[in-house]
Amino acid sequence: MIGQHYTTGTAGGAHFAFTDRWGGVSAAPYEELNLGGAVGDDADTVRTNRELAAKSLGLDPARVVWMNQVHGRDVAEVDGPCGEGPAAEVDGIVTARRGLALAVLTADCVPVLLADPVAGVVAAAHAGRPGMVAGVVPAAVEAMARLGADPARIVARTGPAVCGRCYEVPEAMRTAVAAVEPAAFAETGWGTPAVDVAAGVHAQLERLGVRDRERSQVCTMESEDHFSYRREGTTGRLAGYVWLD
Numbered sequence: 001m002i003g004q005h006y007t008t009g010t011a012g013g014a015h016f017a018f019t020d021r022w023g024g025v026s027a028a029p030y031e032e033l034n035l036g037g038a039v040g041d042d043a044d045t046v047r048t049n050r051e052l053a054a055k056s057l058g059l060d061p062a063r064v065v066w067m068n069q070v071h072g073r074d075v076a077e078v079d080g081p082c083g084e085g086p087a088a089e090v091d092g093i094v095t096a097r098r099g100l101a102l103a104v105l106t107a108d109c110v111p112v113l114l115a116d117p118v119a120g121v122v123a124a125a126h127a128g129r130p131g132m133v134a135g136v137v138p139a140a141v142e143a144m145a146r147l148g149a150d151p152a153r154i155v156a157r158t159g160p161a162v163c164g165r166c167y168e169v170p171e172a173m174r175t176a177v178a179a180v181e182p183a184a185f186a187e188t189g190w191g192t193p194a195v196d197v198a199a200g201v202h203a204q205l206e207r208l209g210v211r212d213r214e215r216s217q218v219c220t221m222e223s224e225d226h227f228s229y230r231r232e233g234t235t236g237r238l239a240g241y242v243w244l245d
Contacts, residue, residue: 012117013245017057018159018216019238020225024049026236034227034236036105038068041236054101057241064101064241067093069126073134075143078102091131092140094123096147101243107227108162108220110198111240112137114210116149122242127158129169132200133180141208151209156202159240160218160226164196165189167221167230 024033025048030041035053037046054061065078068087075092080100082088093102102124104111109128115121125131125140141151164186169177174193177200178185184200187193198215205213220228220238227236 012115012155014115014117014122014155015057015241015243015245016113016115016155016157017241018111018157019053019240020160021227021236021238022225023056024052029232029234030236035103035239036107036237037066039237040234053239054241057101059101059241059243063099064103065093065095066103066105067091067124067126069105071126071128071130071134073131073136073139075123075125075136075139077143077147091127091136092123092125092143094121094140094143094147096121098244101241104240105237106159106161106220106240107229107235107237108167110161110201111159111238112140112201113157113159113240113242114140114144115155115242115244116144116153117155117244118153119144119148119150120244121147121149122244124240124242127197127201129167129177129195129197132184132197132204133177135204137201137204138208141205141210152211154210154212156205156210156213157216157240157242158198158201158214159216160220160223160238161198161216162221162228162230163219164194164199166219167194167196168192169195 183203186196
């Protein structure tokens with residue numbers, strides 16, 4: 001049985017889902033529902049996990065689009081899965097194709113799901129510290145706007161990610177990040193420099209005019225129900241999904 005999902009929907013037919021680590025078939029150290037295909041897990045096992053997760057959400061696994069994430073700001077417009085070919089090396093994908101689910105993989109970074117149900121446009125973005133600083137979320141909103149989305153109508157959901165109380169960084173790094181996005185300036189629970197990537201993402205969305213926003217309160221580093229690269233090193237990947245009816 002697939003683990004607990006953090007799922008919301010809107011009257012306009014937009015759906016958002018974030019997985020936890022339970023309910024799959026991966027063995028340690030990827031147990032159980034590892035959805036990442038580039039972390040050392042068995043490829044057939046990952047394929048099975050992706051099928052289980054999609055079906056548990058009522059999705060056709062063949063209609064889910066994945067990315068090869070590289071911590072940049074590039075966003076690709078897609079109208080279908082890449083088939084047997086390699087996934088695009090981007091950190092954001094956008095589509096105007098209803099019924100096509102977009103997926104983003106994380107294990108501490110912020111999964112960002114966006115939808116304008118009126119325009120029929122959705123996007124998924126992978127916002128780690130480098131991507132947030134580079135502007136992958138504004139790039140995703142801009143890509144949506146080119147397809148007819150209005151930021152005032154966009155619904156934004158960010159999923160489980162390492163929180164600012166746990167994401168310790170060197171002082172120089174915090175200073176550099178805050179120079180780009182002041183809202184990301186943070187301090188750990190033990191008083192050392194930190195970065196709050198989710199706070200930075202939401203500040204960017206607010207400036208873009210995206211008002212309907214929700215942030216998961218789950219910290220991946222604190223939660224044993226979620227994968228955390230900073231806590232575990234070799235580990236699996238969670239997924240966020242967004243789609244329109």
